Amino acid sequence: MKKGRLIVMTGPSGVGKGTLVRSLLKDHPELHLSVSVTTRSPREGEIHGQEYYFVDRVHFQNMIEAGELLEWAEFAGNCYGTPLIAVKEKIEAGISVLLEIELEGARQIRSTFPSALRIFIMPPSIDELERRLRGRGQDSEDAIRRRLMRARSEMDAANEFDFEVINDDLDFALKRLESVLYSAV
Numbered sequence: 001m002k003k004g005r006l007i008v009m010t011g012p013s014g015v016g017k018g019t020l021v022r023s024l025l026k027d028h029p030e031l032h033l034s035v036s037v038t039t040r041s042p043r044e045g046e047i048h049g050q051e052y053y054f055v056d057r058v059h060f061q062n063m064i065e066a067g068e069l070l071e072w073a074e075f076a077g078n079c080y081g082t083p084l085i086a087v088k089e090k091i092e093a094g095i096s097v098l099l100e101i102e103l104e105g106a107r108q109i110r111s112t113f114p115s116a117l118r119i120f121i122m123p124p125s126i127d128e129l130e131r132r133l134r135g136r137g138q139d140s141e142d143a144i145r146r147r148l149m150r151a152r153s154e155m156d157a158a159n160e161f162d163f164e165v166i167n168d169d170l171d172f173a174l175k176r177l178e179s180v181l182y183s184a185v
């Protein structure tokens, strides 16, 4: 059986990765979105097992030591990681898996899973990125500051990726993302 593809989507926090992925999944139920583990506290409305598996630092550390994470990174004061087993099972079953992760994790995937398709989502500008982070209204001032501080260096890394998609107009970005995925997957 043909294996599924691993697709990695990266880009600064607030660029719209989650928004794009949610739209993509509506039209493409054949894709599977990996649910990450995080030590971050749930935002209002987030459900354990749906947006993330919310765990404490000891649990997260145990997962690292047991080799249960495909990749992991510390981001803006919290740890995030991709559970390995679920990704492996889907790919073996011929299902393509989407990871929506930050830059350090995406870099790890490049060495551990070189066949992955890696896409960088770019904001139209840093000012618009800030507007989106603030407009989302779900992060503290400190969290927004940390995320913006990291955004510039993340954007400098866009050329490490197979494709770059600018998320200016949402529909346009979605079409470009679909064309990248379905010409390459």
Ligand SMILES: Nc1ncnc2c1ncn2[C@@H]1O[C@H](COP(=O)(O)OP(=O)(O)OP(=O)(O)O)[C@@H](O)[C@H]1O
Pocket (backbone or CB within 6 Å): 011, 012, 013, 014, 015, 016, 017, 018, 019, 020, 132, 133, 135, 136, 167, 168, 169, 170, 173
């Ligand atoms: N093309 C767009 N134009 C205007 N607003 C957008 C666009 N795409 C996303 N947004 C808005 O930007 C905000 C951040 O989007 P989203 O939460 O999807 O970002 P993200 O990259 O997944 O963030 P994080 O990495 O922190 O999870 C949301 O309020 C979303 O509605």
Ligand SMILES: Nc1nc2c(ncn2[C@@H]2O[C@H](COP(=O)(O)O)[C@@H](O)[C@H]2O)c(=O)[nH]1
Pocket (backbone or CB within 6 Å): 011, 012, 013, 017, 036, 037, 040, 071, 072, 073, 075, 080, 081, 082, 100, 101, 102, 103, 104, 105, 106
């Ligand atoms: N390296 C990883 N990064 C991840 C993972 N899951 C999510 N993320 C990224 O973390 C930041 C912050 O997310 P938020 O939900 O707190 O806004 C964002 O860039 C996510 O894409 C993961 O498993 N590994």
